[in-house]
Amino acid sequence: MTDLAPLFDDAAALVTRCAQRGLMIATAESCTGGLIAGVLTEVPGSSAVLDRGFVTYSNEAKMEMIGVPGALIETHGAVSREVALAMAEGALAASRADLAVAVTGIAGPGGGSPDKPVGLVHFGIARKGQPTQHVEERFGPEESRGAIRLATVRRALAALSNFIDP
Structure with missing residues (x-):
C-alpha cells in the first residue's frame, strides 16, 4: 500500500492555487491506478478543482475512455511519450477540466x-x-513498486x- 501522507501538503497547495484561479483538473492514470486523484481528494474543497480521474490501466481503457488511438499503442507501446501525450489530451477532451x-x-x-526498464x-x-x-522520469529500478508510484504522484503534482x- 502506498502511503500518500507525505504528499498532502503538495496536493493542498495545488488545490488552493487552482481554486484561486478557477482551474479544474483531470487525471489519466495507468501505473498509479488513481493515486493522483486520490491524494487530491484528501484535500478539503478539492471538489471545486478535481473534475474527474480516469484510471486507464489497460490498453482498452486508454482507447475507450480517453480516445488513445490503438495504432499509437501498437507502434510505440503503452509506456511511451506518444501515449502519455495522447492520454493527457484525451483526458482534457473528455472532461470539463482546464488542466x-x-x-x-x-x-x-x-x-x-532493456528499452523500458522498471522505473x-x-x-x-x-x-x-x-x-x-x-516529461520522462527514470526512477531507480532498485526502488520498490510503492516508492516508484509515490515518486510518480509527487512528480505529477509538481508538473501540474x-x-x-x-
Missing part, C-alpha cells in the same frame, strides 16, 4: 525490458490553449503546479 496530467510507466517489480514513467501535461508537455501559470 490534465497523464502517467504511464513500469512500476515493477517485473515488466521491464520508467512518461508524463503528459495538457492545458487548454497550450502545447501539451512531456508548474503548468498553472503559463
Whole structure:
C-alpha cells in the first residue's frame, strides 16, 4: 500500500492555487491506478478543482475512455511519450477540466525490458490553449513498486503546479 501522507501538503497547495484561479483538473492514470486523484481528494474543497480521474490501466481503457488511438499503442507501446501525450489530451477532451496530467510507466517489480526498464514513467501535461508537455522520469529500478508510484504522484503534482501559470 502506498502511503500518500507525505504528499498532502503538495496536493493542498495545488488545490488552493487552482481554486484561486478557477482551474479544474483531470487525471489519466495507468501505473498509479488513481493515486493522483486520490491524494487530491484528501484535500478539503478539492471538489471545486478535481473534475474527474480516469484510471486507464489497460490498453482498452486508454482507447475507450480517453480516445488513445490503438495504432499509437501498437507502434510505440503503452509506456511511451506518444501515449502519455495522447492520454493527457484525451483526458482534457473528455472532461470539463482546464488542466490534465497523464502517467504511464513500469512500476515493477517485473515488466521491464532493456528499452523500458522498471522505473520508467512518461508524463503528459495538457492545458487548454497550450502545447501539451512531456516529461520522462527514470526512477531507480532498485526502488520498490510503492516508492516508484509515490515518486510518480509527487512528480505529477509538481508538473501540474508548474503548468498553472503559463
